[in-house]
Amino acid sequence: MTGVARSGGRWWRPHSLRTQLLLWLITLHLGAAVLTAWFSFVAYGNLVHNSMDEQMRLVAESYAGSDPMKTPRPMDGEAAFSRGTFIVQIWSADGHTLRASSWPVLAVPLQASPGFNDVNTGAHAQSSWRVFTAEPGQRADQPRVQVLQNEDYRRRRALRRALLEGLPITLLLPLALLILWIIVSAASRSLRAVARDVASQDERSPTELSLARVPEEIAPLVGAFNNLLSRVRSAFATQRRFVQDAAHELRTPMAAIGLQIENLRAHVPAGEATERFNQLEAGVTRAQHLIEQLLNLSRQDAPQRSAAGERVDIEVLLRESVSQLMVLADARRVDIGFEGGIAAVVFAPAAELRSVFDNLIDNALRYAPEGGVVDVRLHRVDGHMVVDVLDNGPGIPQAEIARVFDRFFRVPGSAAGGSGLGLAIARTAAERNGLRIELRNRTDGLGLMARVHLPAAS
Ligand SMILES: Nc1ncnc2c1ncn2[C@@H]1O[C@H](COP(=O)(O)OP(=O)(O)O)[C@@H](O)[C@H]1O
Ligand SMILES: [Mg+2]
Numbered sequence: 001m002t003g004v005a006r007s008g009g010r011w012w013r014p015h016s017l018r019t020q021l022l023l024w025l026i027t028l029h030l031g032a033a034v035l036t037a038w039f040s041f042v043a044y045g046n047l048v049h050n051s052m053d054e055q056m057r058l059v060a061e062s063y064a065g066s067d068p069m070k071t072p073r074p075m076d077g078e079a080a081f082s083r084g085t086f087i088v089q090i091w092s093a094d095g096h097t098l099r100a101s102s103w104p105v106l107a108v109p110l111q112a113s114p115g116f117n118d119v120n121t122g123a124h125a126q127s128s129w130r131v132f133t134a135e136p137g138q139r140a141d142q143p144r145v146q147v148l149q150n151e152d153y154r155r156r157r158a159l160r161r162a163l164l165e166g167l168p169i170t171l172l173l174p175l176a177l178l179i180l181w182i183i184v185s186a187a188s189r190s191l192r193a194v195a196r197d198v199a200s201q202d203e204r205s206p207t208e209l210s211l212a213r214v215p216e217e218i219a220p221l222v223g224a225f226n227n228l229l230s231r232v233r234s235a236f237a238t239q240r241r242f243v244q245d246a247a248h249e250l251r252t253p254m255a256a257i258g259l260q261i262e263n264l265r266a267h268v269p270a271g272e273a274t275e276r277f278n279q280l281e282a283g284v285t286r287a288q289h290l291i292e293q294l295l296n297l298s299r300q301d302a303p304q305r306s307a308a309g310e311r312v313d314i315e316v317l318l319r320e321s322v323s324q325l326m327v328l329a330d331a332r333r334v335d336i337g338f339e340g341g342i343a344a345v346v347f348a349p350a351a352e353l354r355s356v357f358d359n360l361i362d363n364a365l366r367y368a369p370e371g372g373v374v375d376v377r378l379h380r381v382d383g384h385m386v387v388d389v390l391d392n393g394p395g396i397p398q399a400e401i402a403r404v405f406d407r408f409f410r411v412p413g414s415a416a417g418g419s420g421l422g423l424a425i426a427r428t429a430a431e432r433n434g435l436r437i438e439l440r441n442r443t444d445g446l447g448l449m450a451r452v453h454l455p456a457a458s
Helices: 017-064 077-082 151-199 219-265 272-301 314-324 326-331 350-367 422-432
Strands: 087-091 098-101 115-120 128-133 144-150 310-313 335-339 345-348 373-381 384-391 436-441 448-453
Touching: 017 087, 017 128, 017 144, 017 151, 077 151, 128 151, 144 151, 219 272, 272 422, 310 314, 310 350, 314 326, 314 335, 314 350, 314 373, 314 384, 326 335, 326 350, 345 350, 350 373, 350 384, 350 422, 350 448, 422 436
Parallel strands: 335 373
Antiparallel strands: 087 098, 087 144, 115 128, 128 144, 310 345, 373 384, 384 448, 436 448
16 A cells, blocks of 8 residues: 555644644634724723713713712722723812812813813823813802813724624634544545555456545545546457467467477488577577566456465475476576475465566576576575575666566576566565565675565464
């Protein structure tokens, strides 16, 4: 399974839908809260202003109309500033002398123009005052009345009200974020499930992705993907059938040609003709090998082809493989040795395991020089069981070592006779059964070491 994007961990991901939604939601919510508060500040501020002005006027009139004039009830600064209590001043008719005041500390003179005024005394931090000065009475000696209220108190009231209005929206924000988080998490979970489905696909036989539990918005994407998968599947099947049919069709005539060549051998005159004849024979053998490898390959590609696993003793299997390839070793005068000694059992189809080791040993024998040495070793490395196939050939240039597993890839200049399919077949068979092939150029001299890691449970 290849890397499936996970979206846990950091919540700040500039390309994540979740981050963007969250950011927008927070911005919108805070914006709405601020706007609401501001509107309510303005609207409620006006309301408070007008109604308090009205009350001030009523209080002033009630004093001015009383006969004899009422005395203002004494109060303190605390009442003026924190409760916004009205301060009532009674002035002499000429407006020069303050006869009585509910809070004498406050030094605001009688305003020249009757009605409402805003006055700043500068004596206090909260020194703005709303002042209502009553009109002079009809009688010349009638005292003048002036009512004052702290301006900051009014502003604070409006502000408190505004904040209260904005509060519900702000309080709803965490809830909205939580809901959004849950919805987006669920959506991204199902996306990840789809991604996992895709990642775990076997490229040889892709299966449809399930549409269950996929959000409606993503369903078309999954549907389109399924469509693509089914086309890939059929293209793959067509290609595999073609290779299989072609190889099959070639096998019989090629076998016939091989027979004819064998029959001809006795009749070939000595000299240059024998030389040519040998080349012809080698070519036919090579073609037969290629056809066999192609058939192996297309058989491997067949979907749901699961040969029954069995308990395979690796040492026995390796001995069989070596003895079967002895013909090739003899032909090339390669000294092949086998070293076993540990008990290794793998549960897998024996034919597939054979194709892993046959291909590796075949390569070692083919690419070792004439008269070279090949060693097959079953042993333990760091506690894990491995099979090493060592030769003393040229090895593989480091840059090509990953590519030799590709189908039809051969290192330029390799000895004739190969198809370029052996390692591809070996690797597929290995992977399918939990084995791992590792190619390494030998550090203890010239040559290649092919190491097969056996499954841990073996
Ligand atoms: N033991 C080896 N020593 C040197 N080169 C090797 C060895 N095994 C494989 N190769 C290189 O890897 C290529 C691919 O191997 P393979 O897939 O078995 O195809 P083939 O052997 O049919 O060419 C070979 O053509 C060869 O160039
Ligand atoms: Mg080969």
